[in-house]
Amino acid sequence: MNGLIVAIVIAVVALLLSLSVRVVKQYEQGVLFRLGKVQGARLPGLRLLIPVVDILHRVTLRIITLPIQSQGIITRDNVRVDVSAVAYFKVVDAVKSVVAIENVHAAIDQIAQTTLRKVVGQHTLDQTLSETDQINLDIRKILDIATVEWGVEVTLVELKDIQLPDSMKRAMARQAEAEREKRAKIINAEGESLAAAALGEASDTMMAHPLALQLRNLQTLVELGVDKNTTVVFPAPLMSTIGELGTFLARESAAASPHNGGQAGVIPVQATTPPPDRPSQVAPM
Structure with missing residues (x-):
């Protein structure tokens, strides 16, 4: 007992x-x-x-990680995007976090989703993609104002993922391709301009020094001969020389014709047609 x-x-x-x-x-x-x-x-x-x-x-009192689920948002330029984010917060006043609100985690999750839709909806698609840092700061400021009465401090908000429609992805790809082509054409045009200026300076030099063009032609022939091909290239000055030589030979031939007295040491032969009852005669050589 x-x-x-x-x-x-x-x-x-x-x-x-x-x-x-x-x-x-x-x-x-x-x-x-x-x-x-x-x-x-x-x-x-x-x-x-x-x-x-x-x-x-x-x-x-530790920092709590709160994933913000993906939200379907219409941007200011009427493009639908799916945006997800993540928020980090911590309790700085334990009494307020217990007395002022019933479930601080669920409350911050809900207000973070609505704030994300509100802030992203005020920006265009290009701003949403390029100004993520500013969007993060805007969301954090709004959350801090709402959660300060709950004894909670939001330390960081980051956009985690931005999903675009397939049609918008294709349009952006075409835009990027057109932008690259524009830059390539501009670079090509600048190169052509520089090359034309250099060629102009080279032509001025060749006009001042005619032999420079002959040296350049010879160098081109040497470069072609390295490949051991059967291509024959006649530079323009050589073709003009051949034409002048042909003109010279034609002039000499014309000077040697019978109308101009013939060439020295050569006696022209005359042939006559005899009468029918006499034999033909040929002038002695």
Whole structure:
């Protein structure tokens, strides 16, 4: 009988200890309620409570990662995009986070989704793709204003993924291709301009020094001869020389014709047609 009483006493004492002793971890703060009234925050360590009278809520102070699910958003230029983000927040006032709002995590998740749609909807597609840093700052400022009364501080908001429609992807690809072609044509035109200027300077030099053109023609023939091909190239000056030589030979031939007295040492032969009753005669050589 005495053993049973001792066992009951031990069980009661153990139950009271379990109800009256709480351990608050280093990364937590405790919010103490006594008969439903807030008594303040409790720092980390061993905390003694009055059983049945006191209730201790432990709140983590670590930074919490909150993924913001993808939102279908219409941008200012009427393009539908799916945007997802991630937010980081931490509790800075444990009492407010327990008293001011029922579920701080669910509340921040919902307000982050609505803020994301609101901020991205105020920008065009190009701004959404290029000005992500500014969008992140705008979302964070709006969330800070809403969550300061909850004892929560939003430390960072980042857009995680932006999904575009397939038609928009193709249009952007065509735009990028056209932009690259434009740059290529501009670069080609600049190269042609520089080459034309260089050729103009070279032509001026060749006009001042005619032999320079002959040297260039010879160099071109040497370069063609390296490949061991059967192509024969006659530069323009050589063709004009051949034409002048042909003119010279024609002039000499005309000078040597009978109308101009013939060539020296050659006697022309005359042939006459004799009468029918006489034999033909040929002038002596």
